[in-house]
Amino acid sequence: xxxxxxxxxxxxxxxxxxxxxxxxxxxxxxxxxxxxxxxxxxxxxxxxxxxxxxxxxxxxxxxxxxxxxxxxxxxxxxxxxxxxxxxxxxxxxxxxxxxxxxxxxxxxxxxxxxxxxxxxxxxxxxxxxxxxxxxxxxxxxxxxxxxxxxxxxxxxxxxxxxxxxxxxxxxxxxxxxxxxxxxxxxxxxxxxxxxxxxxxxxxxxxxxxxxxxxxxxxxxxxxxxxxxxxxxxxxxxxxxxxxxxxxxxxxxxxxxxxxxxxxxxxxxxxxxxxxxxxxxxxxxxxxxxxxxxxxxxxxxxxxxxxxxxxxxxxxxxxxxxxxxxxxxxxxxxxxxxxxxxxxxxxxxxxxxxxxxxxxxxxxxxxxxxxxxxxxxxxxxxxxxxxxxxxxxxxxxxxxxxxxxxxxxxxxxxxxxxxxxxxxxxxxxxxxxxxxxxxxxxxxxxxxxxxxxxxxxxxxxxxxxxxxxxxxxxxxxxxx
Numbered sequence: 252x253x254x255x256x257x258x259x260x261x262x263x264x265x266x267x268x269x270x271x272x273x274x275x276x277x278x279x280x281x282x283x284x285x286x287x288x289x290x291x292x293x294x295x296x297x298x299x300x301x302x303x304x305x306x307x308x309x310x311x312x313x314x315x316x317x318x319x320x321x322x323x324x325x326x327x328x329x330x331x332x333x334x335x336x337x338x339x340x341x342x343x344x345x346x347x348x349x350x351x352x353x354x355x356x357x358x359x360x361x362x363x364x365x366x367x368x369x370x371x372x373x374x375x376x377x378x379x380x381x382x383x384x385x386x387x388x389x390x391x392x393x394x395x396x397x398x399x400x401x402x403x404x405x406x407x408x409x410x411x412x413x414x415x416x417x418x419x420x421x422x423x424x425x426x427x428x429x430x431x432x433x434x435x436x437x438x439x440x441x442x443x444x445x446x447x448x449x450x451x452x453x454x455x456x457x458x459x460x461x462x463x464x465x466x467x468x469x470x471x472x473x474x475x476x477x478x479x480x481x482x483x484x485x486x487x488x489x490x491x492x493x494x495x496x497x498x499x500x501x502x503x504x505x506x507x508x509x510x511x512x513x514x515x516x517x518x519x520x521x522x523x524x525x526x527x528x529x530x531x532x533x534x535x536x537x538x539x540x541x542x543x544x545x546x547x548x549x550x551x552x553x554x555x556x557x558x559x560x561x562x563x564x565x566x567x568x569x570x571x572x573x574x575x576x577x578x579x580x581x582x583x584x585x586x587x588x589x590x591x592x593x594x595x596x597x598x599x600x601x602x603x604x605x606x607x608x609x610x611x612x613x614x615x616x617x618x619x620x621x622x623x624x625x626x627x628x629x630x631x632x633x634x635x636x637x638x639x640x641x642x643x644x645x646x647x648x649x650x651x652x653x654x655x656x657x658x659x660x661x662x663x664x665x666x667x668x669x670x671x672x673x674x675x676x677x678x679x680x681x682x683x684x685x686x687x688x689x690x691x692x693x694x695x696x697x698x699x700x701x702x703x704x705x706x707x708x709x710x711x712x713x714x715x716x717x718x719x720x721x722x723x724x725x726x727x728x729x730x
């Protein structure tokens with residue numbers, strides 16, 4: 252019990268720690284380690300809960316909210332889990348500027364994930380007590396009455412798009428659901444000019460203050476690399492959710508990973524991918540297997556003539572020495588010649604996060620030949636980058652993979668190259684859930700004249716890289 256109780260805390264705060272730890276699944280979710288990391292305090296810093304970044308990180312719990320909605324230990328446990336999920340999933344880093352609509356989607360997804368993880372009524376009643384089933388969009392933030400055994404149908408006034416969102420969140424579909432699926436469904440139900448007013452009638456959990464409902468404390472916690480790394484080590488030991496919702500997250504620690512065996516894709520997918528590769532300077536017509544190619548380059552050609560040459564710098568010196576002009580003058584012509592030159596190689600960065608599992612065998616099948624011929628340098632990225640060896644079969648190589656996604660690891664990898672060796676063309680193959688690139692990284696790569704081409708593929712895609720790319724296109728669906 253010495254892990255839980257600290258005499259420097261108030262009796263009420265010590266009791267909160269005991270309540271969190273005493274919930275049955277606490278041990279499975281590493282709550283003992285979490286309670287060593289976080290100092291839990293009562294405060295009105297947030298209407299519900301937030302994590303403060305400090306030398307000793309603090310989990311702030313609002314005592315009025317706890318008294319009103321967390322009388323059961325299971326409800327308190329879910330409140331803490333919800334706040335942790337905001338940090339672990341890095342939701343406020345998915346978009347450059349999160350809007351109230353984004354935050355509604357994030358809370359809806361987290362609440363659904365936790366409900367799927369803890370479907371017993373003693374847990375789900377927490378979300379059901381916070382938001383009304385009869386009000387829209389509040390009902391998107393909670394399971395339906397009677398869920399999961401006998402869920403009530405959506406109210407009669409629910410739109411088709413709203414019913415689709417509820418089916419994605421709480422239905423029986425076992426296929427992969429993405430943030431974008433839920434986001435798209437909810438966008439269709441909410442007129443943009445009414446979002447802030449409608450969201451204002453809901454209870455969002457976490458640090459949701461200000462115009463965009465994205466609080467300062469949550470953003471600070473999400474952007475603190477040290478805190479995220481500690482949380483990642485805790486979360487990677489959690490039992491997996493029964494119905495995961497795919498999208499960007501921070502992943503776990505890097506571990507050895509092998510590229511899955513290649514598969515043949517549909518003709519339309521391969522045709523679109525080859526067209527994108529050609530646009531990025533790969534698979535150009537007439538390319539040979541050699542890493543060099545014939546190019547027409549300007550070459551200086553020296554010749555001698557009796558005609559005076561303005562570019563012959565020897566003339567003034569010879570006149571002083573000999574007292575006369577030379578008989579023959581040195582001339583230089585610039586003539587085009589064919590020469591074997593090293594072929595400029597594009598770099599391809601392949602997203603190997605968990606949400607890309609279904610399409611990786613198809614992408615590696617298409618990239619195998621140009622990579623082996625030296626037409627492309629191939630890298631894999633999650634939140635770390637690994638280089639693929641062209642001399643070894645893909646399936647035999649162990650590469651680092653955290654399972655998460657972070658575009659800035661790619662940009663750091665490029666900037667680490669000496670400026671003269673930085674590739675001029677970079678192709679990113681991803682589902683687009685990569686987070687926003689850092690401005691200082693993009694400025695430096697723009698100075699180096701690097702062009703980015705993005706191919707979007709996967710069960711669901713996000714276009715958040717569009718402002719950053721020279722060219723972005725969605726590849727045909729693999730369904």
